[in-house]
Amino acid sequence: MRAVVMGSGSWGTAVAKILVDAGNEVTMWARRPELAEQINTLHENQDYLPGITLPAGLTAVSSVAEALDGKELVVCAVPSQSLRANLDGWRDHLPADAVLLSLAKGVEISSGERMSQVIKEVTGFGDSQVAVLSGPNLAREIAMEQPAATVIACTDEAVAQRVQEAFAAPYFRPYTNTDVVGTEIGGAAKNVIALACGMASGMGFGENTLATLITRGLAETIRLGVALGADITTLAGLAGVGDLVATCSSPLSRNRTFGARMGEGASLEEAQAATNGQVAEGVKSCRSVRALAQQHEVEMPLTEAVYQVCHEGLPVQDMVGMLLGRTTKPEVYGAAR
Structure with a gap:
């Protein structure tokens, strides 16, 4: 699957590593060009996951348009309270048939909405194109390839299963759920x-x-x-x-x-x-x-x-x-x- 992780924090970086290790073609978007360059040249995110070697197949970019171009899976890896503003900037570049997956854990202060609700409201995407990932997932442990599991939830079971397959890495076991x-x-x-x-x-x-x-x-x-x-x-x-x-x-x-x-x-x-x-x-x-x-x-x-x-x-x-x-x-x- 052609995937992009929109965000370069510790969990976003760990998720990008999982997706590469699971056999996907993965791009990571970093807001700062210098961080994208660091990831591409040193294969390490020294700001958020120092000491973790990232796969050579992971490519980082700072251009939103380049990051989103042709992607089947868009992983939203920014904090919950800034998700809406980021989506506003990404919306015009989102592939119409992509699945959007939220990593953010929170309820928006201004609206009282959950993250999947924010995504649907800003992008106009339907339930079957919006999924969430949540579980006992401490970023550094997973980046170190310590065994862990998670839940991929989407109201459309078939979509949840597609995302599940994309995340099935040797050390990371995803389960599906329709209870978003x-x-x-x-x-x-x-x-x-x-x-x-x-x-x-x-x-x-x-x-x-x-x-x-x-x-x-x-x-x-x-x-x-x-x-x-x-x-x-x-x-x-x-x-x-x-x-x-x-x-x-x-x-x-x-x-x-x-x-x-x-x-x-x-x-x-x-x-x-x-x-x-x-x-x-x-x-x-x-x-x-x-x-x-x-x-x-x-x-x-x-x-x-x-x-x-x-x-x-x-x-x-x-x-x-x-x-x-x-x-x-x-x-x-x-x-x-």
Whole structure:
């Protein structure tokens, strides 16, 4: 398959490597010409995946028109909150019969839309041309060819299977799903829960606390997903539990690391400075996920707590009391609790 990865961050670069290793003809678009040149000459993305040798067959370009020309699969590998603006710039160059695959995990702040909805709205493409990829996929581990799996979701099963075949590399196993909503909600919510887990770790709490946050985070993710029409089994799989566990547990997760710095006493600005000026996706997503939950009258206490810490000045230490002081309830999944 002729594929292009639009974006040259760590995950976009790892995905480009997967696609080459799976036997595809792959181009990667980098906004900065100097980064494209670095990838072509050194076969390494020193800015985002230093130390990882990229396949010689991977070609990088900085021209949008050149990148998109004649491509069958267009992988959207830019952050969720900048996807719309990027699509506006790409739209006139998109092949009419291409499949667009989103890697972004989030809910757009301005509209409350999931990434597949943004793609369809901006491009005019139908459901059968838009797919999403999500799972326990930490970029560096996959770039090192450590075994991992993911979910390719599209409402059209045949299209999902075509994309699945393109991603089937020796170390990367893709599964298909037609539940786009559940796949996207799992990916968006897990970044918020990972921030909470990082904050707890930074405060010195151990595995019981981490397990509690992951499990209760899953409960509120399920509530939101069900309210939006997701299949609960999707959130019990790779795009739900799998992604949640990986992101909440690994020091390679930017969200968990960012939260840990805040748990250690850093302000939002200090945590951002410590991550080379990059804001963890969950800091933005907690705002939009919270708004989506309020719109559908879904209770998401962990998300609410993270939002208050990140955007309303709630001290991290007070977050624990806020959560533990809630009224005791039965553990019921899929209900508004």
